[in-house]
Amino acid sequence: AQSVSQHNHHVILSEAASLELGCNYSYGGTVNLFWYVQYPGQHLQLLLKYFSGDPLVKGIKGFEAEFIKSKFSFNLRKPSVQWSDTAEYFCAVTSRGKSNYQLIWGAGTKLIIKP
Amino acid sequence: DTGVSQDPRHKITKRGQNVTFRCDPISEHNRLYWYRQTLGQGPEFLTYFQNEAQLEKSRLLSDRFSAERPKGSFSTLEIQRTEQGDSAMYLCASSLEGGGYTFGSGTRLTVV
Numbered sequence: 001a002q003s004v005s006q007h008n009h010h011v012i013l014s015e016a017a018s019l020e021l022g023c024n025y026s027y028g029g030t031v032n033l034f035w036y037v038q039y040p041g042q043h044l045q046l047l048l049k050y051f052s053g054d055p056l057v058k059g060i061k062g063f064e065a066e067f068i069k070s071k072f073s074f075n076l077r078k079p080s081v082q083w084s085d086t087a088e089y090f091c092a093v094t095s096r097g098k099s100n101y102q103l104i105w106g107a108g109t110k111l112i113i114k115p
Numbered sequence: 116d117t118g119v120s121q122d123p124r125h126k127i128t129k130r131g132q133n134v135t136f137r138c139d140p141i142s143e144h145n146r147l148y149w150y151r152q153t154l155g156q157g158p159e160f161l162t163y164f165q166n167e168a169q170l171e172k173s174r175l176l177s178d179r180f181s182a183e184r185p186k187g188s189f190s191t192l193e194i195q196r197t198e199q200g201d202s203a204m205y206l207c208a209s210s211l212e213g214g215g216y217t218f219g220s221g222t223r224l225t226v227v
Contacts, residue, residue, distance in 0.1 A: 004157075009155075034215060034216075036218075042220070043206075043218050043219060043220040043221055044158070044206070044208075044216075044218040045218070046215045046216070046217070049215045090157050090158075092157070101146065101148070101163045101165075101170065101171060102160045102163070102171070102174075103158070103160065103216065104160075105157025105158050105159075106157055107155065107156055107157055108155070108156070108157050
């Protein structure tokens with residue numbers, strides 16, 4: 001069965017620090033990969049997605065993620081975080097096969113940026 | 116607003132009552148999904164529709180849960196005989212086939 005693992009449940013950084021949030025998935029086939037963000041009191045928003053092509057994907061608000069197929073990883077990065085990046089970040093995966101309707105989610109990483 | 120709309124935003128109900136939530140997806144999206152999210156967890160898939168057809172419902176949490184999308188546009192999720200364990204955020208999302216989801220703001224259910 002597919003699963004998604006996010007390594008850190010909580011991350012605390014100072015403004016201007018660099019960010020990397022880990023995401024690993026288990027699935028033997030071809031996948032689509034997503035990062036979503038949930039700001040306090042708001043709904044889930046798509047940050048970026050990878051379907052195919054260049055494994056380095058750029059998203060909104062300066063975020064990027066790199067798909068490393070050999071490591072089954074899709075880590076999220078941002079070179080310099082801001083206080084407004086405080087949120088919960090979710091990695092999600094869907095297969096490209098018959099069950100491609102269902103996103104499998106990680107448990108989320110709560111990111112707190114200290115001003 | 117052309118996003119996904121959910122109504123109501125909050126619902127408080129007594130245990131044993133029935134509740135119904137509504138979701139209006141993005142009009143061009145043919146797929147509609149229902150998820151449930153509890154604190155500290157990622158969303159949990161419940162069911163999905165492609166147009167008006169409910170193509171997967173085996174993940175609905177029990178037979179007290181049902182969903183409809185009668186005309187392939189809006190959808191409703193009903194929970195009968197609510198229990199305290201049903202308290203959660205219920206999320207609706209829509210997409211084109213193979214596309215990224217757009218989520219609604221969710222309906223927060225509290226069963227007292």
